Amino acid sequence: xxxxxxxxxxxxxxxxxxxxxxxxxxxxxxxxxxxxxxxxxxxxxxxxxxxxxxxxxxxxxxxxxxxxxxxxxxxxxxxxxxxxxxxxxxxxxxxxxxxxxxxxxxxxxxxxxxxxxxxxxxxxxxxxxxxxxxxxxxxxxxxxxxxxxxxxxxxxxxxxxxxxxxxxxxxxxxxxxxxxxxxxxxxxxxxxxxxxxxxxxxxxxxxxxxxxxxxxxxxxxxxxxxxxxxxxxxxxxxxxxxxxxxxxxxxxxxxxxxxxxxxxxxxxxxxxxxxxxxxxxxxxxxxxxxxxxxxxxxxxxxxxxxxxxxxxxxxxxxxxxxxxxxxxxxxxxxxxxxxxxxxxxxxxxxxxxxxxxxxxxxxxxxxxxxxxxxxxxxxxxxxxxxxxxxxxxxxxxxxxxxxx
Numbered sequence: 001x002x003x004x005x006x007x008x009x010x011x012x013x014x015x016x017x018x019x020x021x022x023x024x025x026x027x028x029x030x031x032x033x034x035x036x037x038x039x040x041x042x043x044x045x046x047x048x049x050x051x052x053x054x055x056x057x058x059x060x061x062x063x064x065x066x067x068x069x070x071x072x073x074x075x076x077x078x079x080x081x082x083x084x085x086x087x088x089x090x091x092x093x094x095x096x097x098x099x100x101x102x103x104x105x106x107x108x109x110x111x112x113x114x115x116x117x118x119x120x121x122x123x124x125x126x127x128x129x130x131x132x133x134x135x136x137x138x139x140x141x142x143x144x145x146x147x148x149x150x151x152x153x154x155x156x157x158x159x160x161x162x163x164x165x166x167x168x169x170x171x172x173x174x175x176x177x178x179x180x181x182x183x184x185x186x187x188x189x190x191x192x193x194x195x196x197x198x199x200x201x202x203x204x205x206x207x208x209x210x211x212x213x214x215x216x217x218x219x220x221x222x223x224x225x226x227x228x229x230x231x232x233x234x235x236x237x238x239x240x241x242x243x244x245x246x247x248x249x250x251x252x253x254x255x256x257x258x259x260x261x262x263x264x265x266x267x268x269x270x271x272x273x274x275x276x277x278x279x280x281x282x283x284x285x286x287x288x289x290x291x292x293x294x295x296x297x298x299x300x301x302x303x304x305x306x307x308x309x310x311x312x313x314x315x316x317x318x319x320x321x322x323x324x325x326x327x328x329x330x331x332x333x334x335x336x337x338x339x340x341x342x343x344x345x346x347x348x349x350x351x352x353x354x355x356x357x358x359x360x361x362x363x364x365x366x367x368x369x370x371x372x373x374x375x376x377x378x379x380x381x382x383x384x385x386x387x388x389x390x391x392x393x394x395x396x397x398x399x400x401x402x403x404x
Contacts, residue, residue: 001093001402005119006034006101008053008080010248011293012313013100014039015219016121016195018046020096022220023391024398034087034101046220054083074159080104081163085170088112094402099124103160104167106181106190111171117401118192119394121312122333125192125211126150127204133336146206157182191401193394196312199319199384200340212397215388216316221295231273231299234289238271240304241289242365245275249309249330250353254280257356261307262288264361270304270369296321305368307361310334310350315341322382324348324374326364328356345377 005021007014014035021031025047033043034051043050055076077100084104088095095116097105102118109116122133126149128142135152139145157178164178189210194201195217203213227235235241244261258274262283265272272288274281282290296314300306300321308314310329315337318325325347327338341347348364368374 002030002032002089002091003094003096003398004032004034004051004088004092005096005098006053006084006087006105007098008036008055008076008100009098010311011039011042012247012311013098013121015042016217016313017096017098017119018042018048018220020119020195020217020391020394021048022046023395027395032089032092042219045222051087051089053080053087055079074162077159078163078166081160081167084108084163084167085111088114094398103157103178103182104163106185107164107167107171107173107176111173115402116190117398118190119217120192120194121196123194123196123201123204123213124153124156125204125207126153127206129204129206130201130336133333153182154179191397193397195390195394197316197319197381197385197388199344199381200316200337212393214393214397215390216320216385217390217394218297218317218320219295219313221297225295225298227294227298228291231289231291231294234271234273235302238287240302241271241273242305242307242369243273243275243299243303244281244307245277245314246279246281246309246328246330247311247314248278249311249334250277250279252279254282257281258283260356260358260361263358264365267358267362268365268369270365273299273303305365305374307365309353310336310338310341312337316385319344319346319378319381320385322375322379324368324378326351326361326368328353328361344381346374346381348374 005017007017021033024031032049032051034053036053040050081104088108092114095105095114096119097116099120099122105116126146128146131140131145132149132152160178191210194213198213257279258281274283274290276292296317300317300323303323305324306318307326310327325341327347327350329335329338329350330353338350342349348368351360
């Protein structure tokens with residue numbers, strides 16, 4: 001079977017699909033990953049064919065407000081929609097659509113007859129159990145949570161209106177609004193597999209049929225891949241260090257964040273590894289090392305704690321490694337995941353990005369590293385995650401749906 005996975009966004013929105021794609025390839029399928037050009041190397045290193053999607057994910061500053069975030073998202077979606085149809089080969093047998101690409105991919109399914117399945121990294125269906133992930137972390141009560149979830153979907157549909165209208169014209173389809181297309185999918189019980197752990201988000205009982213939580217899809221890395229020698233030397237030169245990184249967040253805040261991180265680490269008496277990321281974190285000293293991207297699976301088990309932005313992938317990777325976290329959520333779904341980690345007891349209470357100071361970070365690090373309850377909670381979560389096989393369950397579901 002020829003399968004195309006379509007994903008768009010930051011590295012954390014794309015990298016998990018390399019592991020899923022590699023598993024599908026090992027099962028004998030021909031797999032292509034469609035993403036923006038930045039991620040071509042990730043796809044090819046995982047042994048996947050790469051298809052280019054338009055749009056530039058860019059980087060996100062730490063001070064971006066909700067209105068600016070919505071405007072940036074609308075611009076990204078409009079650009080993405082311009083060439084989305086061109087990425088789908090006529091011989092494609094199955095489309096796997098991410099949270100971002102599904103509202104576009106549904107129209108391709110209608111035009112071409114190619115079946116599709118959702119492969120989401122975030123829970124988007126309204127539920128009484130928690131508020132929508134993009135509106136904050138505080139529960140509004142069971143009825144209000146579900147109502148707010150429906151409102152969030154309507155706002156999402158509005159973001160897609162220009163791109164959907166243009167795409168349907170390109171496909172010679174009659175006009176249909178994003179909201180109506182979403183309702184069609186829900187009435188048809190369109191299948192969605194969610195690639196996160198039930199230890200963080202158990203499947204809500206009020207979700208419709210067709211929605212599953214299958215466990216994480218982990219980014220693919222080679223069996224022979226190793227950490228850089230400089231990092232290995234640093235890890236071996238003293239006590240376990242703390243990693244500080246903000247992924248694709250906080251562009252332009254590197255100097256301030258680096259100063260805060262080093263001051264906090266030294267105040268807490270800890271060694272540190274700064275991951276440059278989009279922020280450009282950097283520092284020198286015998287007790288601190290600056291690195292570029294390395295596989296979380298190789299580095300995280302060797303750390304005392306991880307300071308991160310609360311992205312879904314980084315949150316899961318820290319739990320998988322049984323390492324406590326200090327979260328500094330910046331925007332979007334990050335407060336949701338940060339709050340989930342804290343509720344498990346595997347992370348300290350989130351520090352909002354705009355409230356971050358060296359003193360607050362040092363206090364949180366001191367607790368996360370020195371109080372064993374955090375590491376024990378992370379270890380319990382890691383044991384649960386080890387029982388899940390997100391890629392395997394996805395493969396089994398694909399077989400069931402396509403064979404049927």
